[in-house]
Amino acid sequence: MSMPLLSILIFFPILGGLSLLCVPRQQVATIRTLALLVSLIELCLTLPLVLLFDKSTHVMQFVEQHAWIPALRINYSLGIDGISILFLLLTALVIVVSVLVSWEAITNKVQEFFVAVLLLEGAMMGVFCATDFILFYVFWEAMLIPMFLIIGIWGGPNRIYATVKFFLYTLVGSLLMLVGIILLYQHGGRTFDILKLAGQAYPLKLQLILFWAFFAAFAVKVPMWPVHTWLPDAHTEAPAAGSVILAGVLIKMGAYGFLRFSLPILPDATQLMMQPMLVLSVIAIVYGAIICLAQTDLKRLIAYSSVSHMGFVTLGLFALNQQGLEGSILQMINHGLVTGALFLAVGMIYERTHTREIAAYGGLASTMPVFAGFFLLFTLAAVGLPGTNGFVGEFLILLGGFESRPWSAVIAASGLILGAWYMLWLYQRVFFNEVKEGMRGLPRLDLREIATLAPMAFLILWIGLYPNALLGFLHVSVGHLLDQVHGVGLAGTETALPSALARLP
Amino acid sequence: MIQTAAVTWTALDPILPELLLIGIGVLLVGCDLFIPRQRQALPWLTVVGCIAALLMILGARPTSAFGGMFLADGYAMVFKVICLGAAILTTLISEQFWQTVGGRQGEYYSLLVFSLVGMLLMASAGDLMVLYLGLELMALPVYALVGLHKRDGRTSEAAIKYFLMGAFASALLLFGVSLLYGLTGTTDIGRIAETVATMKVAANPALLAALGLLLAGLCFKVAVAPFHLWTPDVYEGAPTLVTALMSIGPKAAGFAIFGRIVFYGLPELQSHWGPILAALALLTMAVGNITALCQQSLKRMLAYSSIAHAGYALLGLVAGTEEGMAATMAYLAVYLFMNLGAFAVLILLAAPGERRESLDDCKGLAGKHPVVAALMLVFLFSLTGIPPTGGFIGKFYLLKAAFAAGYPLTVVGAVLFSAISAFFYLRVVRLMYMSEADHSACLNFSPGMRAVLGVCLAGVLGLGFFPGPVLGWIVAALAGN
Numbered sequence: 001m002s003m004p005l006l007s008i009l010i011f012f013p014i015l016g017g018l019s020l021l022c023v024p025r026q027q028v029a030t031i032r033t034l035a036l037l038v039s040l041i042e043l044c045l046t047l048p049l050v051l052l053f054d055k056s057t058h059v060m061q062f063v064e065q066h067a068w069i070p071a072l073r074i075n076y077s078l079g080i081d082g083i084s085i086l087f088l089l090l091t092a093l094v095i096v097v098s099v100l101v102s103w104e105a106i107t108n109k110v111q112e113f114f115v116a117v118l119l120l121e122g123a124m125m126g127v128f129c130a131t132d133f134i135l136f137y138v139f140w141e142a143m144l145i146p147m148f149l150i151i152g153i154w155g156g157p158n159r160i161y162a163t164v165k166f167f168l169y170t171l172v173g174s175l176l177m178l179v180g181i182i183l184l185y186q187h188g189g190r191t192f193d194i195l196k197l198a199g200q201a202y203p204l205k206l207q208l209i210l211f212w213a214f215f216a217a218f219a220v221k222v223p224m225w226p227v228h229t230w231l232p233d234a235h236t237e238a239p240a241a242g243s244v245i246l247a248g249v250l251i252k253m254g255a256y257g258f259l260r261f262s263l264p265i266l267p268d269a270t271q272l273m274m275q276p277m278l279v280l281s282v283i284a285i286v287y288g289a290i291i292c293l294a295q296t297d298l299k300r301l302i303a304y305s306s307v308s309h310m311g312f313v314t315l316g317l318f319a320l321n322q323q324g325l326e327g328s329i330l331q332m333i334n335h336g337l338v339t340g341a342l343f344l345a346v347g348m349i350y351e352r353t354h355t356r357e358i359a360a361y362g363g364l365a366s367t368m369p370v371f372a373g374f375f376l377l378f379t380l381a382a383v384g385l386p387g388t389n390g391f392v393g394e395f396l397i398l399l400g401g402f403e404s405r406p407w408s409a410v411i412a413a414s415g416l417i418l419g420a421w422y423m424l425w426l427y428q429r430v431f432f433n434e435v436k437e438g439m440r441g442l443p444r445l446d447l448r449e450i451a452t453l454a455p456m457a458f459l460i461l462w463i464g465l466y467p468n469a470l471l472g473f474l475h476v477s478v479g480h481l482l483d484q485v486h487g488v489g490l491a492g493t494e495t496a497l498p499s500a501l502a503r504l505p
Numbered sequence: 506m507i508q509t510a511a512v513t514w515t516a517l518d519p520i521l522p523e524l525l526l527i528g529i530g531v532l533l534v535g536c537d538l539f540i541p542r543q544r545q546a547l548p549w550l551t552v553v554g555c556i557a558a559l560l561m562i563l564g565a566r567p568t569s570a571f572g573g574m575f576l577a578d579g580y581a582m583v584f585k586v587i588c589l590g591a592a593i594l595t596t597l598i599s600e601q602f603w604q605t606v607g608g609r610q611g612e613y614y615s616l617l618v619f620s621l622v623g624m625l626l627m628a629s630a631g632d633l634m635v636l637y638l639g640l641e642l643m644a645l646p647v648y649a650l651v652g653l654h655k656r657d658g659r660t661s662e663a664a665i666k667y668f669l670m671g672a673f674a675s676a677l678l679l680f681g682v683s684l685l686y687g688l689t690g691t692t693d694i695g696r697i698a699e700t701v702a703t704m705k706v707a708a709n710p711a712l713l714a715a716l717g718l719l720l721a722g723l724c725f726k727v728a729v730a731p732f733h734l735w736t737p738d739v740y741e742g743a744p745t746l747v748t749a750l751m752s753i754g755p756k757a758a759g760f761a762i763f764g765r766i767v768f769y770g771l772p773e774l775q776s777h778w779g780p781i782l783a784a785l786a787l788l789t790m791a792v793g794n795i796t797a798l799c800q801q802s803l804k805r806m807l808a809y810s811s812i813a814h815a816g817y818a819l820l821g822l823v824a825g826t827e828e829g830m831a832a833t834m835a836y837l838a839v840y841l842f843m844n845l846g847a848f849a850v851l852i853l854l855a856a857p858g859e860r861r862e863s864l865d866d867c868k869g870l871a872g873k874h875p876v877v878a879a880l881m882l883v884f885l886f887s888l889t890g891i892p893p894t895g896g897f898i899g900k901f902y903l904l905k906a907a908f909a910a911g912y913p914l915t916v917v918g919a920v921l922f923s924a925i926s927a928f929f930y931l932r933v934v935r936l937m938y939m940s941e942a943d944h945s946a947c948l949n950f951s952p953g954m955r956a957v958l959g960v961c962l963a964g965v966l967g968l969g970f971f972p973g974p975v976l977g978w979i980v981a982a983l984a985g986n
Contacts, residue, residue, distance in 0.1 A: 025875075071831070071976035072902060112875070134901070138892040145886055148931070152939050160939055164931060171891075171927050175920035178901070182908045182916070 005048060005062050006078040006129045009088065010122050013042050013095070017118030020111060028110045032103055035114035039099045042121065043092040053085055055472055058480035060131060060195065068135070074192055078129040082477030083259055083329060086470060087128045087252060090336050093455070094248035095121045098241035100452040101344050105240055105351055106154055113154060117241065120146040124249050128256065133181050133192040136260075140217075140253070141174055147242070147250065155237040162230075162237035169230040173220035180213025184265070198264040198484060207269035214262050221254030224314055225284035228307045235303035236356075240347025243299065247306055248340035252332045255313050259329070263317075264484040270320070271485065277318040278401075278408045284311030286411065289418035293425075298356045301426060302342050305382065308415055309335045315412055316397035320485055324400020325478045326471055331393030333470060334463065338381045338390060341456035345375050348449055352442045358426065363435030367442050372431045374453045379427045381460045383420045389463035519570040519577040520629075522558040522585075523622050529554035530618035537611030547614045548953070551596045554618065558625075559589045567985055569631060573693055576631035579982030583834045584628035584761040587841055591754035592621045594845050594960065595746055597953035602746040602852050604951070613653060617750070620646035624758035633682045633692040636762050640678070640726070643755055644671050651743040651751075663742025670725070670735040678722025684715035694770040701773045716774055719766055720781065727759035729819060730789040733812050737796075740808030745855065745862070748804065749848035752811040757837045764822055764830055775825045782823045783907075783915045789816030790922040797929045803851060804862040806929060807844075810888060813926060814840055820903040820919060824910035827983055832906040834979050835972075836899035839887070842964030843896055846884040849957050850877060853948055867933055869942025877948065878937045880958055885930040887965045890923050895968030902976070 016038030023031050054061060060079030068076040080088065098117060106113045123146070126139030144167060152163035181192070187206055188197045202210075220227045231251070235243050263270050288308030295301035313335065316328030348371070349364070350356060365372040381388035384395075394416065402409035445453075463470060517524065533547055562585050567578045596617065603610045623643030630636035648671065652664025686692055688711055689700040706712050725732040740748045767778050793813025800806040818840070821833030854861045854870075871878035887896035900923065908916045968975060 067973070069898070069973045069976060071973070071980050072898075072905065109871070112871075138897070141892045141897070145882075145891060148934075149938060152935060160935055164928070164935070167931060168924065168927060172921070172924045175924055176917075178904070179908070179913070179917055179920055182905050183913070185905070186909060 004064050005045075006064060006080065006125075009042070009045055009049075010078075010125045010129060012045060012122075013038060013118040013125070014122035016042075017115045017122070020115050020118070023111070025111050031111050031114055032099075035118060036096070036099050038118055039092070039096045039121070043096055046089050046092045049080070049085060049088065053080075053082075053473070055082065056476060058082070058477045063131075068132075072134075073190060074134045075132045076135060077132045077193065078135075079131045080129055082473040082475070083256070083481075084128045085473055086329065086333055087249070087256060088125060090252070090333055091121065091124045091128065091249050093459075094244060094336060094340055097340065097344060097452055097456065098244045098248075100448060101244065101347050102239065102241040103448060105347060109153060113150070113241075116146040116149050117245070120150070120245065124253075127253055131194050133184070133194055133197070133261075135192075136194075137174070137178060137181060141171075143250070143253075144170060144174075147246070150242045150245075151234055151238045154239040155242065156239075157237075158233070159237040162233035165230045166234040169220050169227065170217075173217040173227075176213050177217035180210050183213070184210055188265075194261065194265070200265075202266070202268075204268050204272070207266040208272070211262060211266050211269035211273055214257065214266075218254040218257035218262065219280075221257065222251060222310050222314060223254065223307065224280050225287055225307065225311070226280075228284065228288075231307060232300050232303040235306065235343075236297060236299045240343060240350070243303075243343040243347070244340045247302075247343055248336040251306065251310060252336060255310070255317060255328065255332055258314070258317055259325075259481065263320075263481055267485045267487060270318075274318050274320060275405070278315060278405055281311045281315035281318065282408050282411045282415075284308065285315065285415035286311075286418070289415050289422065292422040293418070296358055298346050298350075298358055298361075298426075298430070299343070300356075301358070301422065302339060302346065305419070305422070306335070306339055308419065309339065309382075311415070312394055312397050312412065315401050315408060316393075319397070319400035319404040319408075320482070321400050321403055322478060322482060323396045324404065325482065326474050327393050327396025327398075327400055329474055329478070330389075330463075330467060330470055331397060334381070334389040334393045334460075337456055337459050337463075338378055341374075341378045341453065341460070342382065344452060344456070345371065345378060348445070349442075353438065358429050361430040361436060361439060362433040363431070363439055364442075365431040366435060367439055368444060370445050370450070374457055375431065376427065377457050377460060379423045381464070383423050384416055387461070387464050389460050389467070392464060392467040516570060519565070519568050520575060522561045522565075523625050525561070526554060526558050526618055526622050526625070530615050530622070533611070533615040533618060537615065541611075544611060545600070547611065548596050548599050551614045551618060552593055555589050555593045555596070555621070559586065559593070562586065562589070573695065574632040574635050575626075575629050577629055579985045580764070580830075581629040581761070583838075583979055583982050584757055585625050587757040587834075587837050588621060588624040588628065588754045590838075590841050591750055591757070591845065592617060594841075594849075594957050595750045595754075597957045598749070598849055598852055598951075599746055599953070601949075601951040601954045602744070602855075613650065616646040616650050620644075620650070621754070624754055624761075627758040628761040630762060630765060631694055633685070633694065633697075636694075636765070637675075637679065637682065639758070640675065640762065643758055644675070647747075647751060647755060650747045651739060653744055653747065659742045660744065663739045666735055666742075667739045674722045674725035674732070677718050677725070681715045681718030681722060684711055684718065688712055688715065694765055697770050698772055701771065707773045712774070713777065716771060716777060720778065723759065723763045723766065724785060727756050727763060727819075728789075728812050728815050729785050730792040730812065730816070731785075733789065733792065733815075736812055737805055737808045740811070741802065741805045741862075745804060745848065745852050748808070749845055749852070752807070752844055752848070753837075753841050756811070756815065757841070760818060760822070760833060760837060764833065767822060768825060768830060772825070779823055779825050779910075779912075782819055783912050786816045786819040786823055787915055787918045787922075789813065789819065790919060794922045794926045794929075798925070800929070801864055802862050803864050803867065803933065806864070806933075807847060807851065810926065810929070811844065813922070814844070814888070816922075817900060817903055817919065820907040820912075820915065823912060823915065824906040826906060826910050829903075829906040829910060831976070831979050831983050832899075832902040834983075835902050835976055838975065838979070839895040839899035839965070839968050842961045842968070843884050843887040843894070846880065846958065846961030846965060847888065849954065849961065850881045850884070853877060853950070853954060864933065864936060865943065867936045868940045870937040872942060874948055877958075880962055881937060882934055883962060883965055885933055887969070889927045889930045891927075893966075893969045895965045895972065898968060898972045898976075 063079040065077040123143040130136035292304045316324040381390040384390040626639030648668045654660040728736040797809035821829040887894035890896045890900040
């Protein structure tokens with residue numbers, strides 16, 4: 001490739017964001033329009049990736065490699081495979097949507113807000129493209145700064161507590177990963193290239209140490225039980241756009257980290273730790289769902305449902321088979337769309353009613369019928385109704401889980417039932433019953449809001465009906481990943497060689 | 506018959522930058538006395554002199570002079586550039602500072618330049634005598650600078666405290682030096698290393714006592730716990746400008762002699778000083794970061810943070826490898842920009858006749874002065890060590906070096922303390938961006954202040970995004986040794 005497509009993808013929003021600084025602060029409308037334009041162009045920039053992507057190979061594509069810090073052997077190396085390309089698309093879409101949803105919700109420090117969102121987009125793109133461990137870490141940590149500001153400046157009443165908690169949780173996890181990276185560098189032939197680090201035969205003890213070091217960073221980000229406690233606070237207090245980005249992309253990075261680093265680089269430790277990880281996943285599913293039943297706050301309920309849904313994601317991931325992994329990745333995309341859409345919807349009614357108490361709502365179905373229709377679709381997708389995307393992902397995950405550890409799928413399935421309970425109950429309380437005081441005469445959805453929700457609704461149905469559109473990208477890459485985990489890859493041939501030689505006459 | 510060695514002027518070539526600065530210092534005293542109306546030219550004279558010295562140092566070839574007593578090698582060059590950078594940047598801010606604070610400024614510049622000569626000598630010291638000479642030449646003017654506001658009780662207290670403690674530390678250092686001389690019969694640092702190696706005195710208790718005394722003295726100079734107790738009071742009491750200088754210049758020079766003694770002079774004892782320094786580094790980070798958590802004064806918080814950063818910088822020395830030394834140098838280079846940037850913003854906040862040093866004075870800064878707040882944000886995130894700022898690269902280099910040298914637990918401790926530090930740096934960000942202002946501060950920028958903020962921002966981000974050339978330069982300078 002002559003065009004550095006991935007670099008453009010990373011730096012276009014960053015430069016676009018910085019160019020917003022040139023616009024005078026008072027011209028709010030110009031700033032919004034420019035931000036939307038930048039995010040839309042960024043979405044278009046992902047198109048050539050989709051069109052030119054070769055689905056039949058697991059090797060990194062659109063590769064770029066330059067020396068960045070020769071003294072530390074850090075390279076600026078980018079590349080994507082079938083797993084990362086989906087996340088790039090999701091990120092670009094989520095940012096467009098979150099710019100749209102902040103159109104009128106953000107009235108204070110508008111310029112700073114959109115700059116932060118676009119810088120965040122650049123960093124998130126970088127996380128999914130980086131194939132150098134330190135470059136990955138740089139993007140991974142750089143995301144913290146804009147997210148910290150987005151929650152802390154434009155968030156709800158308890159925003160400062162929430163944002164500091166979010167920052168410190170993720171920072172501690174990431175720093176432990178940093179130590180792990182240095183340890184890996186020492187033992188993996190003094191390189192930070194993740195392709196070279198994978199497929200080496202590390203001693204099991206080292207693998208276990210590294211596994212837990214990486215776990216510290218990734219599990220906090222996912223978040224897995226019991227390190228999930230930052231998520232409800234951050235989700236609840238963040239502005240709508242912040243919640244959408246958090247749910248849509250940020251928390252996917254933890255699972256992406258497991259996929260990209262823990263599984264291929266530390267296959268033996270992954271297999272050994274499969275059981276504990278499955279246990280944690282199952283606990284997250286059931287625990288998150290039960291907590292949801294007790295919530296009185298709309299956003300907090302959806303936040304805890306994220307904990308439960310991400311439990312499904314890690315369950316599929318650590319089932320370590322084709323169905324589980326594909327379902328897990330698909331479910332990450334689904335969850336990004338569905339939960340993102342739910343947060344969008346909640347943001348929209350919050351703008352109208354300024355309350356998040358479920359008890360204050362009632363009868364919205366008659367006052368805002370179009371909105372009720374959208375919300376119903378999102379609710380059903382979250383529950384996993386066949387025909388929506390949620391069904392495909394969860395079904396694959398349960399299939400994978402059953403194949404690998406039947407008990408995990410059995411318990412996880414109970415999470416589905418609980419999920420239907422809390423989501424439908426929520427829908428009933430908010431949209432049915434008699435119309436509550438203060439819920440009358442709410443303005444209907446305007447065109448911008450419908451334009452925000454419609455693409456999400458479309459994608460939910462489209463993936464639900466034709467999941468192969470996304471799964472097609474995954475088959476080969478996931479297959480290769482599983483080969484690495486089960487030792488059929490590079491390390492496998494090496495260990496298999498002596499026994500094969502022994503059989504020769 | 507008395508034998509005389511032929512003296513040629515070319516022998517002075519390696520110390521020309523120092524001689525130039527001494528000349529500038531004398532000139533500054535003269536200008537201050539005899540043409541008092543032209544005092545506003547003094548900072549510019551200082552800056553021009555420092556820049557000239559900087560260029561001379563960068564252009565010079567590695568040599569040694571006076572029989573190895575003065576080493577103008579790559580090692581010295583890196584530290585000299587950092588010290589000169591600190592002097593230049595603080596001088597550029599000084600105009601604004603004296604405008605708001607008032608007071609006598611003539612002495613300030615000459616004392617600064619003389620102290621700077623001391624720092625350069627420390628960086629170049631190849632002999633324990635020169636090292637001590639440089640140390641005292643650096644320290645004495647700084648004692649005076651700390652007490653520059655004669656009528657301010659806080660300042661005078663800080664100066665006295667600093668002087669007494671500093672003299673005590675110098676005495677410890679001298680005691681160590683004399684023991685070392687007694688054991689090896691030389692004060693040349695290179696030859697001490699050879700003698701210790703050949704005479705196999707590594708286990709000699711007197712040598713260990715000398716090492717202990719040297720370490721105590723050196724740790725005092727770079728404010729490493731448990732020898733840090735003077736730092737918060739002195740840093741808080743001194744005029745902010747002097748604090749900014751002290752937290753960088755003398756500290757970098759202190760690390761220069763620290764590295765020279767332990768790394769070049771006593772490499773045989775690495776198994777002794779390595780673990781000791783590792784423990785001290787951890788202790789320093791703990792003390793600095795945890796105490797900074799509960800400060801109400803921004804200045805005092807930055808003082809504790811600079812203690813913590815001394816702990817990080819020490820990690821490179823702990824490693825005791827070339828890589829570690831390079832990491833310490835790189836960290837100090839980044840630290841120059843980020844710490845000076847933070848202090849520059851602190852100076853900017855001060856209003857005439859009013860001390861604005863408390864954390865509450867940052868409240869709502871983002872609303873009124875978004876650019877200043879954004880700059881402070883970058884400096885604070887860099888001090889925390891979050892990429893893509895230079896602070897991350899510096900810290901990463903240190904961690905990597907310490908890890909490679911076999912101190913994994915120290916590295917884990919360092920990252921945990923670094924997470925703790927995030928809390929108090931973030932508190933400032935929180936106050937700037939997430940609180941409403943109590944009072945409306947009107948900030949005015951002198952041209953020098955603008956330049957310094959610009960340079961610091963460029964330094965922090967430049968070292969974050971494109972650290973390659975600078976790190977390459979440092980590694981090459983060390984290797985060319």
